[in-house]
Amino acid sequence: MARVIIVRHGQSTYNTERRIQGRTDVSRLTQKGRDDATKVGKALSSISFNAIYSSPLQRAKQTADIIHSQLEIDSAQSPIPQVSDNLLEIDLPLWAEMLSADVKQKFAEDYRTWKERPHELRMLINDAEGKKEHFPVLVLYAQAQQFWQETLSRHHGETILIVGHNGINRALISTALGISPSRYHCIQQSNCGITVLNFAGGLTQAVQLESMNQTQHMGDILPSLRPDHQGVRLLLVRHGETEWNRQTRFQGQIDVPLNENGRKQAQKASEFLQNLPIDFAVSSTMLRPKETAEIILSHHPSVKLELQDGLREISHGLWEGKLEAEIEQEFPGELERWRTQPGAVQMPEGENLQQVWERSVETWQLIVQTALANQLKTGLIVAHDATNKTLLCHVLGLSTENFWNFRQGNGAVSVIDYPCGLNGLPVLQAMNITSHLSGGVLDKTAAGAL
Numbered sequence: 271m272a273r274v275i276i277v278r279h280g281q282s283t284y285n286t287e288r289r290i291q292g293r294t295d296v297s298r299l300t301q302k303g304r305d306d307a308t309k310v311g312k313a314l315s316s317i318s319f320n321a322i323y324s325s326p327l328q329r330a331k332q333t334a335d336i337i338h339s340q341l342e343i344d345s346a347q348s349p350i351p352q353v354s355d356n357l358l359e360i361d362l363p364l365w366a367e368m369l370s371a372d373v374k375q376k377f378a379e380d381y382r383t384w385k386e387r388p389h390e391l392r393m394l395i396n397d398a399e400g401k402k403e404h405f406p407v408l409v410l411y412a413q414a415q416q417f418w419q420e421t422l423s424r425h426h427g428e429t430i431l432i433v434g435h436n437g438i439n440r441a442l443i444s445t446a447l448g449i450s451p452s453r454y455h456c457i458q459q460s461n462c463g464i465t466v467l468n469f470a471g472g473l474t475q476a477v478q479l480e481s482m483n484q485t486q487h488m489g490d491i492l493p494s495l496r497p498d499h500q501g502v503r504l505l506l507v508r509h510g511e512t513e514w515n516r517q518t519r520f521q522g523q524i525d526v527p528l529n530e531n532g533r534k535q536a537q538k539a540s541e542f543l544q545n546l547p548i549d550f551a552v553s554s555t556m557l558r559p560k561e562t563a564e565i566i567l568s569h570h571p572s573v574k575l576e577l578q579d580g581l582r583e584i585s586h587g588l589w590e591g592k593l594e595a596e597i598e599q600e601f602p603g604e605l606e607r608w609r610t611q612p613g614a615v616q617m618p619e620g621e622n623l624q625q626v627w628e629r630s631v632e633t634w635q636l637i638v639q640t641a642l643a644n645q646l647k648t649g650l651i652v653a654h655d656a657t658n659k660t661l662l663c664h665v666l667g668l669s670t671e672n673f674w675n676f677r678q679g680n681g682a683v684s685v686i687d688y689p690c691g692l693n694g695l696p697v698l699q700a701m702n703i704t705s706h707l708s709g710g711v712l713d714k715t716a717a718g719a720l
Contacts, residue, residue, distance in 0.1 A: 272422060273429040275314065275711070276439050276465040279325075279333040280307040285461060288370045291435075292362040295327050306462040306488050307333045311340025313464065313487035313711055320428035321349050323421070325357035325435060333462070334433040351433070356417035360410045360437035364393050386694075389451035407441075407451050414441035415473070422472050439465070446477045447675045453667050458699045460485050460493045464711055480677045480713055482701040487711070491546060492685050493699045501688035502641040503699075505543065506661065507566070507652045509559040510535035511680040511715070519593055522586030522620065527557045535681030535707055535715070536565035542683065542706035543650070544569035551650040552637055554581035554657065562681070563652040573650075580633030583654035587620025613670035623660060623670040630657050631664045635692070642691050658684070665696045679704045679715035 280303025284291045291297050299307070314337065324334035334351040341348055365373045374381045384391045393404045421430070434442070439459045443449070446467055449456070459465070463483040470476040485493050495503065510532030514521040528536065539562070548570045553563040555577045567573050589597050598605050601618065608615045616622045630653075641649055653661075658678045663670060665686055678684075683706075685699040708714040 272425050272427060272469040274432060274467045274469065275317070275319075275429070276432045276434065276442060276467065277310055277333065277337065278436055278439050278459040278461055278463050279327075279330040279433060280304060280310075280336075281461045282329045284367075290362055290365045290368050290370060290373060291329075291359060292366040293327070293359055294366045296367065297329055299329055299332050303329070303333070303461065304336060307336035308340060309487050310462050310464065311337040314431070315341055316710070317341075317429060317712075319349055319431045320425060322351040322431045322433070323354050323357060324351045324433040325359065325438065326353040326355060327359060327435070330357070330433050330435060334431075337431070337433065354417060354421075356413050356420070357432065357434045357438055358413070359435035360406050360441075361404070362393070362406055363395050363404070385455065387452065388454040407454050410437055410441045411445055411451050414438060414445045417442065418445060418473050422469055426471065435459075443467070443479065443482065446473065447479060447666070447668070448672060449666050449668065453695065456666055456695050456697055458483055458493060458697055460490070462488055463493065463700075466712065477675060478677055479675055479701060481703060481711075483699060484703060484705060484711060485700070486703065486705040491542065492683075492703070495687065496689050496697075499687060499689040501691045501694075502638060502646060503648045504638070504686045504688075505546075505548070505648065505650050506658055506684040506686060507539060507559075507562065507650065508655055508658055508678045508680055508682050509554075509562040509652060510539075510565075512558055515680060517593070519591065520586045520589045520597070522583055522590040522617075523556070524590050525557045528561050532558065532680060533561070533565065536562040538706045539681045539683065540566040540569055547648050548573055548650050549646040549648050550574075550576070550641060551652075552576045552578050552581070553652040554583070554654060555579045556582050556654070559652040559654060563650065566650060566652070578633045578637070580629040581651070581653040581657050584623070584626045584656040585617060585620035587617040589617060589620065609674065611671070612673040623656070623673060626656055627660050627664065627670060630660050634661055634664070638688055638692055642688070662698070662701065665698055667695075677702050677713060679707070679713045681707050681715065682713070 280299045282297040284297035324331050338351055388407045395404045436459045440457050463485050465482045466480040468478040510528045512526040513529045514526045551573050553559045563575050613623050655678045659673050659676045662676045663672050683703045684701045687697045687699050704713045
């Protein structure tokens with residue numbers, strides 16, 4: 271397995287001015303950008319990297335150099351950051367160096383396309399051969415794919431660091447997981463945010479998004495809301511650990527309560543979220559998420575917990591209560607199918623993922639709709655591994671076949687924004703945040719069987 275850690279460059283002068291940067295190399299790191307890059311380096315200091323790749327643009331290159339200076343490994347073995355043109359930022363030649371507000375005014379129709387249908391954005395540019403069409407997002411995704419194809423084959427079983435930009439980082443994550451270019455704006459990358467991807471091999475083999483857009487190392491509990499945010503933010507949490515999670519025993523809809531560690535995880539999640547405004551809370555009807563939600567809400571006593579049956583865990587049917595070895599003995603080959611073709615598996619006397627999808631997404635949409643109708647800003651949703659993974663697939667326009675692309679640790683927090691209400695696409699701001707549980711960048715929760 272190759273582990274890839276992706277970081278966006280620190281805050282730049284153009285970021286503060288809300289100016290389009292693209293491939294221009296004028297903007298440089300602010301003092302905050304340099305300070306945050308130092309914090310990233312310290313957060314990653316216990317990880318041994320086999321290679322460090324950076325965009326050649328100075329704001330990314332300087333961030334990579336600062337991170338490198340903080341790594342606590344033998345300087346003789348420390349890999350020097352190397353630049354790759356395939357990590358260049360998205361090319362927006364007609365907008366580069368302009369203020370975002372001016373682009374919105376001067377190129378109103380194109381700007382609307384950029385926001386609503388980014389894959390269709392087209393620019394007519396002049397080159398040596400005359401005028402030609404340029405599709406910035408589609409070109410960026412092809413560039414990201416090329417980076418993966420060239421890089422992954424060189425680093426099987428190794429750990430690498432990538433320092434890039436908002437656009438290219440989104441494209442790297444999207445091409446790794448199979449997210450469409452039409453969803454370019456559905457994932458966010460904060461300055462100096464950390465993302466962790468695990469690759470079994472190349473792009474055609476299993477890929478897991480372990481976490482996305484961690485900002486806690488900079489003192490930011492969660493990524494900040496976009497300036498144009500008018501909708502609702504949902505904090506999606508997986509319940510704390512149970513004894514069956516610890517044993518890797520399939521629990522499904524058997525109502526197993528939290529164990530002592532699970533209650534501690536819920537308490538840590540409660541402390542992590544205590545200073546955030548929470549306007550409403552919804553949990554699965556099952557004991558383990560309900561208790562997790564109640565512990566989290568101990569810091570929000572005025573919030574009443576609502577229970578929704580549609581958020582309950584997948585029914586594993588005859589697999590429930592069994593260990594993997596027992597399932598393999600009784601249902602030979604079915605576990606392998608579950609790991610490789612999850613959408614095709616019908617649990618014996620239980621559910622399939624399409625059934626989980628239909629009930630959980632219907633409940634999710636109703637929660638969003640109700641919050642928007644009542645002008646509620648932030649909600650806590652506590653559910654289960656399979657439920658959460660299914661909802662993440664829905665948010666990013668993926669199918670049930672992408673189920674295993676997402677990790678959900680016990681007590682982990684993910685953040686989904688609806689900045690334009692139900693009429694606009696949701697934005698995954700952060701995923702599987704576990705720093706409040708492990709104190710580090712990597713997810714160390716048990717996260718056993720569902």
